[in-house]
Amino acid sequence: MKTLELVVPCYNEEKCIRLLYESVKKVFDESEVDIDWSVIYVNDGSKDGTLNEIQRLAEEVNYAGADGNAGADVSACTKKIKYVSFSRNFGKEAAINAGLSASTADYVALMDADLQHPPELLLEMVKELDEGYDVCGARRVSRKGEPVIRSFFSKLFYMVINRMTSMELVPGGSDFRMMKRPVVEAMVSMPEQGRFTKGIFSWVGFKTKWIPYHNVERAAGQTSWSFRGLASYAINGFFAFATTPLRIAVWLGFLVDAVTLVVSIRYIYRSLTYGAIGNGVGTLTIIVAFFGGTIILILGVIGEYLARIYLEVKNRPLYIVKETNITLEE
Ligand code: UDP
Ligand code: MG
Numbered sequence: 001m002k003t004l005e006l007v008v009p010c011y012n013e014e015k016c017i018r019l020l021y022e023s024v025k026k027v028f029d030e031s032e033v034d035i036d037w038s039v040i041y042v043n044d045g046s047k048d049g050t051l052n053e054i055q056r057l058a059e060e061v062n063y064a065g066a067d068g069n070a071g072a073d074v075s076a077c078t079k080k081i082k083y084v085s086f087s088r089n090f091g092k093e094a095a096i097n098a099g100l101s102a103s104t105a106d107y108v109a110l111m112d113a114d115l116q117h118p119p120e121l122l123l124e125m126v127k128e129l130d131e132g133y134d135v136c137g138a139r140r141v142s143r144k145g146e147p148v149i150r151s152f153f154s155k156l157f158y159m160v161i162n163r164m165t166s167m168e169l170v171p172g173g174s175d176f177r178m179m180k181r182p183v184v185e186a187m188v189s190m191p192e193q194g195r196f197t198k199g200i201f202s203w204v205g206f207k208t209k210w211i212p213y214h215n216v217e218r219a220a221g222q223t224s225w226s227f228r229g230l231a232s233y234a235i236n237g238f239f240a241f242a243t244t245p246l247r248i249a250v251w252l253g254f255l256v257d258a259v260t261l262v263v264s265i266r267y268i269y270r271s272l273t274y275g276a277i278g279n280g281v282g283t284l285t286i287i288v289a290f291f292g293g294t295i296i297l298i299l300g301v302i303g304e305y306l307a308r309i310y311l312e313v314k315n316r317p318l319y320i321v322k323e324t325n326i327t328l329e330e
Contacts, residue, residue, distance in 0.1 A: 004037040004107040004126065004178075005082075007099030009092050010054070011044040013113040015220035017053040020113055021061070021081070027119045033126050035107070040082045042099045045089035054083045093195040096175070101188050109178035110197075114218040117176035124211055125178035134206035137177035139170055141212040150227070157234045165242040167202045170210060177201070192314040196237040203241075203316075243310060246303035253297025260289040 008020060021039060028037055041054045058081035084098050096110055107129055111117045121138055128136040158171040175197055179187075186204040225233075239245070264286045 001034060001036045002107060003105035004035045004109065004122075005103045005105040006037065006039045006109050006111050006122075007042065007096065007103060008039060008111050008113050009042045009044055009095030009099065010046060010050050010113045011089060011092070011095075011224050012046045012048045012050060013221055014046070014049040014053045016113040016115065017041065017050060018057055019220065020111075020115060020119075021057060023115060024119045024122070027122060031123050033123050035126060038080045038082060038105070040084065040099050040102055041113075042095040043083060043085040044092065044095040045086045051083075051085050054081070054085075057081055058083060092175075093197055096197055097188065097195060100184050103184060106181055107178055108181070108184050110175050112176065114221060114223075116216050116218055117174065118213060118216060121176070121211060121213055122178065128209045128211070129178060129180055132207070133209040134183050135177055135179045135201070135208040137170070137201075137208060137210050138174050138213045139210040140172040140174055140215055142214045150230070153231070153234070157237075161238055161241070164244045165199075165238070167199045167241045169198055169202055173198065173210065176213075179206075182206075186317075189317055190314075192240070192316060194236060194240045196240040199237055199241045243307035246307045246310075247300065249296055249303050250300030253293050253295070253300050256289060256293030256296060258293075260286055260293055264290070 006024065010017065024037070024039065028035070043051045043054060058079070061080045082102070084102055086095070086098070099110070100108065107126065109122060109125065111119075111122075117138065125136040125138075155171065158169055161167060161169055183204065183206050186206070187200060190200050190204070267282055267286060
């Protein structure tokens, strides 16, 4: 039987831990899909009883066995509830990475703890992967219940990022997705520090299917994202993939120098035809502007090198192989 692991990052989600497990269980129990599923909770340094709640659930479920045989022997790979707990809050991106690194199943899905990602979709995702897709992501098609301003900035973010970086992000594409083992391996092979999961997904490629879903309200607890948090998430995402800002200086410097050149030619021409004019302020202005422009231009050149260093230190793999018929052994 195929195996499936659900990676669930949790930050202060004590009320959602059990709820999530039960909803997922209900979905799989009631369906024909035959898959050996389990959950990996990643406790991201929660300040409430999240870890306790996870441990209690693990004890209950793992040792009772699915059919209620108390004390049944459970090896690591058949544990229904697994968890990783951080020493402090490292953020959702780190939690996702920890979960992916710990996973071993054929299929791995990322899912929020708060049930905003409807578990029913898991069935559809399993089907899509069975049919040959490598990744199946859920795309939010309505933003009901979300502040208008937030939707606006979200749209703006996707527009800017798709224009200015080599990444292609699907608007509304969530972190709720299921992937096959090779995709997981590719994701965790990205060693960079500033991790922007959405961008990394787009970077690693693979055949992706998007299925639409509607926004659901949180089951319990409250969102840990403030508007500021979201803004900083967006900015991080942008800078993790874009080097365009570093390039602005080159153009700006070039522009200033070009304008100065035109003005100074006119100035020199006028001085030559009408004799010296004014008190030298114009000359000074031109000199200052010229040096200003040149300095910006040189900063831009430094920026170009910095951009390359920035990309190099990320130490990303050069490419990701999906299939080959060459084996190293033999
Ligand atoms: N989360 C996390 N670490 C954090 C913040 C959030 O692991 O520092 C988890 C959180 O527990 C939830 C998911 O990331 O499972 C999404 O968070 P949330 O629901 O607060 O975000 P929203 O749905 O409002 O975008
Ligand atoms: Mg949420």
